[in-house]
Amino acid sequence: MGNKSWTTPGASRDAQREGKRRAVLQAGARLFNDQGYEQTSLEEIATALNITKRTIYYYVDSKEDILFGCHLLGLEFLGETMAQSQDQSLPVMERIALLIRGYCAWVSTDFGATIAMVREQSLSADRRTALRASKAEVDFQLRSLISEGIAESSLRPCDPRLVAAVVFGALNWIPHWNRVENPVPQEDIAEQYLQLVFQGMVPAQS
Amino acid sequence: MGNKSWTTPGASRDAQREGKRRAVLQAGARLFNDQGYEQTSLEEIATALNITKRTIYYYVDSKEDILFGCHLLGLEFLGETMAQSQDQSLPVMERIALLIRGYCAWVSTDFGATIAMVREQSLSADRRTALRASKAEVDFQLRSLISEGIAESSLRPCDPRLVAAVVFGALNWIPHWNRVENPVPQEDIAEQYLQLVFQGMVPAQS
Numbered sequence: 001m002g003n004k005s006w007t008t009p010g011a012s013r014d015a016q017r018e019g020k021r022r023a024v025l026q027a028g029a030r031l032f033n034d035q036g037y038e039q040t041s042l043e044e045i046a047t048a049l050n051i052t053k054r055t056i057y058y059y060v061d062s063k064e065d066i067l068f069g070c071h072l073l074g075l076e077f078l079g080e081t082m083a084q085s086q087d088q089s090l091p092v093m094e095r096i097a098l099l100i101r102g103y104c105a106w107v108s109t110d111f112g113a114t115i116a117m118v119r120e121q122s123l124s125a126d127r128r129t130a131l132r133a134s135k136a137e138v139d140f141q142l143r144s145l146i147s148e149g150i151a152e153s154s155l156r157p158c159d160p161r162l163v164a165a166v167v168f169g170a171l172n173w174i175p176h177w178n179r180v181e182n183p184v185p186q187e188d189i190a191e192q193y194l195q196l197v198f199q200g201m202v203p204a205q206s
Numbered sequence: 207m208g209n210k211s212w213t214t215p216g217a218s219r220d221a222q223r224e225g226k227r228r229a230v231l232q233a234g235a236r237l238f239n240d241q242g243y244e245q246t247s248l249e250e251i252a253t254a255l256n257i258t259k260r261t262i263y264y265y266v267d268s269k270e271d272i273l274f275g276c277h278l279l280g281l282e283f284l285g286e287t288m289a290q291s292q293d294q295s296l297p298v299m300e301r302i303a304l305l306i307r308g309y310c311a312w313v314s315t316d317f318g319a320t321i322a323m324v325r326e327q328s329l330s331a332d333r334r335t336a337l338r339a340s341k342a343e344v345d346f347q348l349r350s351l352i353s354e355g356i357a358e359s360s361l362r363p364c365d366p367r368l369v370a371a372v373v374f375g376a377l378n379w380i381p382h383w384n385r386v387e388n389p390v391p392q393e394d395i396a397e398q399y400l401q402l403v404f405q406g407m408v409p410a411q412s
Contacts, residue, residue, distance in 0.1 A: 035327055039327050163407065165395075166402055201355070
């Protein structure tokens with residue numbers, strides 16, 4: 001990313017600043033995902049944006065601030081998915097499918113991948129607690145949907161905690177293998193994941 | 207771990223040294239898994255063993271050497287699982303089950319968890335390549351078994367690459383949530399995972 005995209009013509013001062021802060025977070029997310037959080041310096045993030053390290057401090061306080069900002073933006077996007085899957089007028093399976101498709105799309109973004117790839121230890125204790133609470137909410141949502149499905153017999157009896165762990169493990173793994181030159185389209189991944197999680201590998205006995 | 211376990215009474219000099227080197231790797235693996243590789247110093251590993259940093263250098267060259275040693279020991283253990291699942295006299299589903307149960311047991315060990323939790327970027331390029339090759343072998347083994355199952359119609363048509371990604375994602379996720387005071391027994395995890403992966407969440411239409 002060159003200096004071209006650094007300034008948005010015609011935008012207000014606040015919007016400029018917000019846009020630039022976002023560009024800093026995005027460049028940070030990409031580098032964290034590609035080469036690791038610990039392996040990335042603020043200097044490198046500035047270089048990727050073609051700005052100085054001094055300029056970067058106008059938008060963020062520290063590298064950890066960038067990481068936390070990435071997480072907040074990532075979670076914002078996930079909020080929409082959460083809301084959709086809470087629509088009680090839809091069948092449970094459809095709500096689970098919405099959650100899995102949405103999470104798959106999310107984890108395929110730079111910000112979503114950062115949450116899935118960077119270990120919580122890189123954040124301060126306070127911020128780690130906040131992040132954990134948000135992650136726990138998504139987990140709780142899926143577990144609740146599974147429990148609801150079991151109660152109404154539309155799903156097999158199972159341990160919702162372990163099944164949710166399979167689903168989120170599989171989804172969080174995506175950026176580890178699919179950040180390549182020709183990635184598998186995330187829509188294809190979601191459909192294959194849904195087929196497996198709903199129907200399993202073994203054909204029904206006929 | 208105190209100094210008590212540092213020396214094994216009656217063992218030969220070579221066995222002593224090997225035992226101590228292993229103790230260093232184990233202490234390293236535990237700390238890497240609990241607090242992160244980057245967040246752990248050689249000093250802390252020495253302290254955990256109640257030895258000096260100078261003593262640790264008699265067994266390993268660097269922190270990265272410990273990490274790579276953990277990986278090698280982890281992969282050794284996984285080798286047995288790989289061999290079992292290659293037994294052509296067993297049905298494909300049983301061989302897949304063996305691989306999943308074995309990997310689940312493995313990823314629940316300190317060394318296995320290290321491979322699942324520490325990002326490859328922490329290793330030097332050469333060692334990263336070696337580790338990737340070993341991981342690719344396990345992945346290839348599961349994909350081959352799935353392809354074999356599809357060919358003989360004991361499994362539904364699917365994309366073996368994506369289904370293997372679900373399985374390994376779910377398995378590699380285990381140490382991220384199950385390294386707690388009262389962990390779910392790994393045998394229970396494996397059985398629930400197998401049920402989900404084979405049968406899916408949705409009951410067969412009757």
